Amino acid sequence: LISLSDIRKTYEMGQTQVRALDGVSLEILKGDYLAVMGPSGSGKSTLMNLIGCLDTPTSGSYLLKSREISTLGDDELARIRNREIGFVFQTFNLLPRADALQNVELPLVYSGMSRRDRRERARRALEAVGLGDRMGHRPNEMSGGQRQRVAIARALVNEPSILLADEPTGNLDSRTGEEIMALIDRLHREGNTIILVTHEDDLAKKAERVIRLLDGKIVSDSRNGGA
Amino acid sequence: LISLSDIRKTYEMGQTQVRALDGVSLEILKGDYLAVMGPSGSGKSTLMNLIGCLDTPTSGSYLLKSREISTLGDDELARIRNREIGFVFQTFNLLPRADALQNVELPLVYSGMSRRDRRERARRALEAVGLGDRMGHRPNEMSGGQRQRVAIARALVNEPSILLADEPTGNLDSRTGEEIMALIDRLHREGNTIILVTHEDDLAKKAERVIRLLDGKIVSDSRNGGA
Numbered sequence: 440l441i442s443l444s445d446i447r448k449t450y451e452m453g454q455t456q457v458r459a460l461d462g463v464s465l466e467i468l469k470g471d472y473l474a475v476m477g478p479s480g481s482g483k484s485t486l487m488n489l490i491g492c493l494d495t496p497t498s499g500s501y502l503l504k505s506r507e508i509s510t511l512g513d514d515e516l517a518r519i520r521n522r523e524i525g526f527v528f529q530t531f532n533l534l535p536r537a538d539a540l541q542n543v544e545l546p547l548v549y550s551g552m553s554r555r556d557r558r559e560r561a562r563r564a565l566e567a568v569g570l571g572d573r574m575g576h577r578p579n580e581m582s583g584g585q586r587q588r589v590a591i592a593r594a595l596v597n598e599p600s601i602l603l604a605d606e607p608t609g610n611l612d613s614r615t616g617e618e619i620m621a622l623i624d625r626l627h628r629e630g631n632t633i634i635l636v637t638h639e640d641d642l643a644k645k646a647e648r649v650i651r652l653l654d655g656k657i658v659s660d661s662r663n664g665g666a
Numbered sequence: 667l668i669s670l671s672d673i674r675k676t677y678e679m680g681q682t683q684v685r686a687l688d689g690v691s692l693e694i695l696k697g698d699y700l701a702v703m704g705p706s707g708s709g710k711s712t713l714m715n716l717i718g719c720l721d722t723p724t725s726g727s728y729l730l731k732s733r734e735i736s737t738l739g740d741d742e743l744a745r746i747r748n749r750e751i752g753f754v755f756q757t758f759n760l761l762p763r764a765d766a767l768q769n770v771e772l773p774l775v776y777s778g779m780s781r782r783d784r785r786e787r788a789r790r791a792l793e794a795v796g797l798g799d800r801m802g803h804r805p806n807e808m809s810g811g812q813r814q815r816v817a818i819a820r821a822l823v824n825e826p827s828i829l830l831a832d833e834p835t836g837n838l839d840s841r842t843g844e845e846i847m848a849l850i851d852r853l854h855r856e857g858n859t860i861i862l863v864t865h866e867d868d869l870a871k872k873a874e875r876v877i878r879l880l881d882g883k884i885v886s887d888s889r890n891g892g893a
């Protein structure tokens with residue numbers, strides 16, 4: 440499904456060069472459940488943004504369903520993102536002047552669904568993350584963990600075939616976090632592909648495979664014992 | 667040091683009323699190390715903002731060093747915040763167009779320190795959180811955990827007598843998180859007061875006392891066995 444080959448992402452900062460990704464090669468099959476771990480600053484979010492077609496590599500090749508992503512134009516990338524990929528951002532990226540329902544509806548706007556059906560789907564996605572009573576709240580009228588859950592609901596509302604979740608439970612208490620992981624688990628059981636960035640070993644254990652980044656490189660790639 | 671008496675914070679949302687804090691009374695002594703826990707949306711950040719003089723209660727009394735905070739004007743609140751309190755926000759609240767060094771320097775601007783001394787102090791605070799090589803980076807040129815660490819360095823740079831840290835390690839791997847907790851620990855050993863919001867039991871164990879919120883009320887308040 441996803442094939443990364445010697446991917447590099449470099450930032451020029453005056454005299455120095457920051458190598459956010461320094462030669463990453465990775466194969467991900469349809470239906471995989473992959474956890475990405477590594478220290479702060481090791482390149483996890485950069486990797487996610489590249490896989491999610493939100494950014495392009497400095498060099499290297501990225502094949503998504505056998506199509507070379509690094510050569511596609513903005514419109515085509517936007518279409519792939521909207522149809523195939525659900526993304527939970529580490530910094531949520533919600534629209535500040537829209538309420539929770541409008542934020543979650545957004546990915547469905549391009550789907551050709553009627554307004555009524557969109558609202559119904561968005562409502563159910565918010566209820567699934569425990570925010571049935573916060574639909575009319577805007578982001579600054581919600582707690583940190585509530586905003587995170589709106590971001591999660593928005594990523595799931597389109598039933599994406601690839602879910603990229605960048606530390607989706609960082610702002611949640613353990614019980615709410617478990618409810619979210621159960622939703623992600625269910626999406627996986629339905630045959631979808633999950634890539635989860637996490638700092639928590641407990642969450643990484645739920646995945647079938649764990650890769651670890653260090654200084655922009657993959658330093659380990661191992662299959663989990665079970666689940 | 668801090669005395670909250672029947673504190674309430676209510677938001678009017680059209681027909682409904684959200685009771686973010688619903689009658690909180692709490693005494694905190696100088697030098698205490700308090701952990702605040704509770705589910706997402708239970709009122710933790712709201713409580714922190716009130717204690718940190720960033721917000722005023724709808725009703726109830728807040729005495730800080732025997733002064734009634736709810737009756738103070740903006741200038742006086744700003745002065746107290748700057749002199750006494752270091753705040754690590756759940757959403758970091760960094761200046762987007764300033765780099766890490768400038769962001770960390772900011773609390774020192776009011777202290778009457780020379781520009782050279784300010785820069786030196788800010789530099790050391792950034793080195794202490796492992797960001798010696800990111801001083802010239804702006805927030806959008808850093809990872810999530812790096813931004814969180816800039817927010818931590820900024821809160822510590824003034825050596826505050828009261829540190830309010832709202833989930834300071836949510837975006838950090840465990841090793842980096844431990845380094846941050848060691849800094850907070852040291853601040854506490856120097857006689858300062860620490861209030862830490864966290865979702866992680868391991869971190870709450872380091873505190874001497876744990877209070878739990880649920881639906882805007884304190885439901886438990888217990889002293890830890892040790893450390």
Ligand SMILES: Nc1ncnc2c1ncn2[C@@H]1O[C@H](COP(=O)(O)OP(=O)(O)OP(=O)(O)O)[C@@H](O)[C@H]1O
Nearest residue numbers: 580581582583584677686706707708709710711712
């Ligand atoms: N401006 C506002 N208007 C309406 N409701 C608000 C507003 N700000 C916060 N709330 C509500 O107040 C409650 C408490 O919010 P708070 O941010 O204190 O929660 P929290 O315990 O910090 O949660 P988390 O662990 O998710 O960060 C939440 O249910 C939230 O929806």
Ligand SMILES: Nc1ncnc2c1ncn2[C@@H]1O[C@H](COP(=O)(O)OP(=O)(O)OP(=O)(O)O)[C@@H](O)[C@H]1O
Nearest residue numbers: 450459479480481482483484485807808809810811
């Ligand atoms: N626009 C940029 N310019 C310069 N350096 C950048 C830029 N964006 C990211 N970086 C650097 O690239 C490295 C990787 O960043 P990335 O966000 O992928 O880390 P991460 O593994 O997600 O970290 P965290 O766990 O803290 O979220 C970091 O050291 C960061 O400082």
Ligand SMILES: [Mg+2]
Nearest residue numbers: 484529809810
């Ligand atoms: Mg990241």
Ligand SMILES: [Mg+2]
Nearest residue numbers: 582583711756
């Ligand atoms: Mg909060």
